[in-house]
Amino acid sequence: MLPVDEQLKVITSGTMQIVPMDELKKKLERGVPLNIKLGVDPTSPDLHLGHAVPLRKMRQFQDLGHHVTLIIGNGTALIGDPSGRDSTRPPLTEEQVEANAQTYVEQAMKILDPDKTEIVHNGDWIKPMNLGTMLGLMSKFNVARILEREDFHNRYTNGQSIALHEFIYPVLQAYDSVMVKADLEMGGNDQIFNLLAGRDLMRDMGMEPQVALTMPLLVGLDGTKKMSKSYGNYVGLTDEADDMYGKLMSIKDELVPMYFRLCSTLPVSEVDKIDEAFKDGTADPYQMKRALARNICDLYHGEGAGKAAEAAFDAQFKRNEVPEDIPxxxxxxxxxxxxxxxxxxxxxxxxxxxxxxxxxxxxxxxxxxxxxxxxxxxxxxxxxxxxxxxxxxxxxxxxxxxxxx
Structure with a gap:
């Protein structure tokens, strides 16, 4: 394995928080692979580049020689993650969750190394859970602390409804960390409460607590809001290569370094050079966007897809040629x-x-x-x-x- 300092250069690239950093260093200094956990609830059948940000970081951990555990939340998805929500999520049926889970895994494996990825389903331990186990877990959490969460706090102070089952979500996500014995859990920056809850529960149960690592929320094509299907500012992982290329060419120039860092396959050292070029004004944003779009198209559609999509883009937009597949x-x-x-x-x-x-x-x-x-x-x-x-x-x-x- 690489020296700790070199590993940290890769691990910290693009991250928002690592809590606590000193414990991560101690874990890495042991020289043995860490168990990196990412939990995902299959609430939608299709993923976009924003969903892929933590998966890209997971792939970096794999390339560094660490073990990754992808938890498919077919149990927690029945509740729905309240993080960042101002209302209760509509419930999904088990059939919807299972169908979404299948497509989620297929798309995630375009990023992760399938041979180095352990996939588990938290429904395997959540659904059979008896009342005694559930009460034991809930007794380790304080309602006052849960209400300190920004989303719950805002809903409570604004007189908005909070369903009782939503309080259970961070409890069950924390229990996932116990079940897989996570050394580090990843998530979006809006997940920090849930990640720290897992850390606290592991400590309370006599285990070495996990480290919490959060990634930023990817800004969408509009340049202001987070990438989301509801905002229509997304690049889907299942988009055709031509559409993917065209969408990426529309991002604002100032977002190019972020997209390279969070979405591309470029080494961290190369992304650092791109950052510097944008800072000192030597970067050509248009050419950088073309390179970014090629890289991402190749990632999700295979080697050569980027060049083909670029040729189609040039034919349509640079030479004003008529596309072949118009209605x-x-x-x-x-x-x-x-x-x-x-x-x-x-x-x-x-x-x-x-x-x-x-x-x-x-x-x-x-x-x-x-x-x-x-x-x-x-x-x-x-x-x-x-x-x-x-x-x-x-x-x-x-x-x-x-x-x-």
């Missing part, structure tokens, strides 16, 4: 109205380029609408039907296309 509609949609014209605003709605004629008019007035690559003049809501006498391509901006044939 096709019948030419008859370009019908002539009583004025002897084609009402272009309605046609844009019919081919799904605009959601309403109002939006279509705004697109036309903004100069983004083209017919066979030729811009349509502002206020041109009714156009000459001769434009649609043969198959043609409608376009708005770089992402909205339709073919009439």
């Amino acid at each position: 096709e509609f019948p030419l008859s949609l370009a019908s002539v109205n009583d004025e002897g014209k084609v009402y272009l605003a309605k046609l844009l709605v019919d081919v799904n380029i605009a959601k309403s004629t109002g939006e279509a008019r705004r697109l036309i007035d903004g100069g983004s609408v083209k017919i066979d690559g030729k811009p349509v003049a502002p206020k041109s809501y009714n156009v000459d039907p001769a434009l649609f006498s043969q198959p043609c391509v409608l376009q708005s901006g770089k992402k909205r296309w339709a073919r009439l044939a």
Whole structure:
């Protein structure tokens, strides 16, 4: 194994908190592989780059020679993690959880080394738990301390509902650490209470307590909010390579170093150089984004996927070539109205380029609408039907296309 200082350089890269750092150093100094725990609740079938941040850190631990345990929370998911929530999560059925768990593992193995990953399900020890065991665990936790959690505190002081079963969640997550004998548990920065609860429970049960390591929440494509499907600012791990590349090219320049550190496969030393280049102004953000997008596409779609996606991106956006797979509609949609014209605003709605004629008019007035690559003049809501006498391509901006044939 690498010397402790070299390991710590990799481990601390991109992390938010390591509590306590001195205990982690002592564990590493023993020179034996640590058991690194990450628990995930399969509440959704599809993952995005934000979900992958702790998985990338787990892979770094694997590459350093440590053992990783991925806990699939098919027991805790039935409760739902209250972390960062301002309301009770809607319950999932066991069937939903199990279906989500299968796809979660498939996607996680694109990042982790399957041969070095132990996968366990906490339902195996949570579901058979008897009343005596549950009461014994709950007796080790203090309600007042749980109410100090920011999410619970805010809901309590604002008079918002807190369901009793939500209090059990950190108890069961802590018990997971006991069951797998974790040396270190990872999670998002919003998980720090749950991670420290596991540390306290292990100590109370006479075990060496785990170290808590948190990772930052990845900022989404909008550049402000955390990456989330609900915000529509995400890059899905199952997105097609072309879509993944295009989305990554849209991130703000200042986010490029963060994405390299948290999402790419580049060594920490190379990411440090990228950080410095952005700080001293020598970086070319556009070229850096292209390299980032290639790296991430290769990670999730295989070697060479990044270059292929980049070629497709250049064909569409740099040389203004028409994409091959745009939706096709019948030419008859370009019908002539009583004025002897084609009402272009309605046609844009019919081919799904605009959601309403109002939006279509705004697109036309903004100069983004083209017919066979030729811009349509502002206020041109009714156009000459001769434009649609043969198959043609409608376009708005770089992402909205339709073919009439």
